[in-house]
Amino acid sequence: MKTFLAAFALSLAIGQAAPLKVASLHPLVADLARQVGGANVEVIEILKPGGDIHHFEPAPKDIAAMRGSKLLLASGKELETYLDKLRDSLGASIKLVEVGEKIPSIPYVCNHDHGDGDHDHHHGQFDPHWWHSAENMKRAARIVADELTAADPANAAAYEAGAKAASKRFGELKVWAQKEIAKISRADRKLVTAHAAFGYFCKEFGFEPISLLGVGRSDDADSKHVAETIAEIREHGIKAVFPEDQANPKVLAEIARSTGVKIGEPLIADGTAKIAHTFETMLAHNVRALVAALAPVK
Numbered sequence: 201m202k203t204f205l206a207a208f209a210l211s212l213a214i215g216q217a218a219p220l221k222v223a224s225l226h227p228l229v230a231d232l233a234r235q236v237g238g239a240n241v242e243v244i245e246i247l248k249p250g251g252d253i254h255h256f257e258p259a260p261k262d263i264a265a266m267r268g269s270k271l272l273l274a275s276g277k278e279l280e281t282y283l284d285k286l287r288d289s290l291g292a293s294i295k296l297v298e299v300g301e302k303i304p305s306i307p308y309v310c311n312h313d314h315g316d317g318d319h320d321h322h323h324g325q326f327d328p329h330w331w332h333s334a335e336n337m338k339r340a341a342r343i344v345a346d347e348l349t350a351a352d353p354a355n356a357a358a359y360e361a362g363a364k365a366a367s368k369r370f371g372e373l374k375v376w377a378q379k380e381i382a383k384i385s386r387a388d389r390k391l392v393t394a395h396a397a398f399g400y401f402c403k404e405f406g407f408e409p410i411s412l413l414g415v416g417r418s419d420d421a422d423s424k425h426v427a428e429t430i431a432e433i434r435e436h437g438i439k440a441v442f443p444e445d446q447a448n449p450k451v452l453a454e455i456a457r458s459t460g461v462k463i464g465e466p467l468i469a470d471g472t473a474k475i476a477h478t479f480e481t482m483l484a485h486n487v488r489a490l491v492a493a494l495a496p497v498k
């Protein structure tokens with residue numbers, strides 16, 4: 201009886217264990233941590249939906265909000281340029297994990313001939329937007345599960361199951377996206393956007409990326425670059441150009457006016473849109489927008 205009571209007390213203690221606190225610097229990563237961690241984690245969103253991942257810098261109130269977390273999840277790939285400084289101010293009690301770090305990088309794609317210094321390359325030579333790929337999200341689920349397990353080994357089995365279930369959903373979404381994209385003819389699978397954020401999407405789903413600006417969200421495309429894009433649109437008979445939910449530079453409207461291409465529905469590039477800030481809602485939104493603008497009207 202004593203053993204039974206002790207076991208009962210222990211199970212109560214486990215059942216009531218406080219969830220593992222995990223802070224996140226990216227809404228998509230926060231969602232991933234919730235999917236993998238379930239009820240065993242409490243996710244503290246430092247950079248919330250609607251925020252700008254390219255210009256965010258943690259304020260003292262953000263650093264205060266991170267305190268007490270075991271893990272701080274960043275997207276990595278040099279997107280968060282402040283991480284070294286942040287690591288110093290947080291000290292050893294919080295492990296900083298760059299989720300994108302072990303995900304294979306693809307080079308920042310720039311298909312225009314331009315001189316040095318006229319392009320926004322401040323995020324390094326890789327495209328940091330790794331979240332536009334179901335395969336990358338599966339890798340990220342595994343990375344997050346491993347980190348949650350290291351921080352909280354008692355719930356290893358739950359994290360493993362969470363990662364498997366998330367990967368399965370991402371795989372199913374990829375199959376759906378491929379079927380939808382098949383409605384667009386191969387020749388029309390060209391993705392003209394302002395900001396060079398869709399390299400991973402293009403690689404996974406067979407599009408050619410053409411971007412006007414760099415990887416950031418600045419609004420100044422140089423005129424040579426714009427002229428080249430206009431020539432490219434005419435040469436390849438491109439049907440549509442796509443603004444983004446948080447970046448709709450005037451240059452796209454200019455291009456649409458001078459070439460007659462349509463302006464598609466805004467795409468979600470950074471995964472921070474208030475209307476869609478999970479991988480699943482973001483990818484579904486983007487695929488629907490592409491099919492609506494590029495597939496033949498039935």
Ligand SMILES: [Zn+2]
Binds near residue numbers: 329469470
């Ligand atoms: Zn971006």
